[in-house]
Amino acid sequence: GAGVSQTPSNKVTEKGKYVELRCDPISGHTALYWYRQSLGQGPEFLIYFQGTGAADDSGLPNDRFFAVRPEGSVSTLKIQRTERGDSAVYLCASSLTDNNEQFFGPGTRLTVL
């Protein structure tokens, strides 16, 4: 595709449930980033992949959050036992290498009831 795509665009779930958020980066981009944007805040870094490996996961808030990128392209952010405080827009970005402009997707709005 032409840009970074994220699915679903909206996800409503109940407290305690498990969710998966998907990111399709721009073809050929080796670096992929996940950010979380809460209401009225700027995006906050969660995790960064270079290829298949997580180069920096220091932004993940706790062990309920996990992300994978098994083939170095599509990435999935997984949240276990969701809490109301997890409600936010989850943004994905990709870049050609880790030293290039990051292109952002439209985000997935997660609402935990």
Added chain:
Amino acid sequence: GEDVEQSLFLSVREGDSSVINCTYTDSSSTYLYWYKQEPGAGLQLLTYIFSNMDMKQDQRLTVLLNKKDKHLSLRIADTQTGDSAIYFCAERGLSGYSTLTFGKGTMLLVSP
């Protein structure tokens, strides 16, 4: 830790210039960025400046960087109603590889 601060709101009339300000704390910042976010859309990179520069101009956009004071500004000349959006300042430091630290964003409202 790294911190990026911005004023939250700016209102201007169409045709005026807008100036959005940002301060940051990470003295090792290598690049500083301005992103635009419109409702329902992803972040769009507007412009960026390398830390060894003090000014960059790109059409209607002028970025000024005062590294001593850790102050960054974005000037939009001849502001249009289509410029109404949230503008985020972001920095990339040496400590965080290529990850970005964002401010909370400045909402720019342009009235006709």
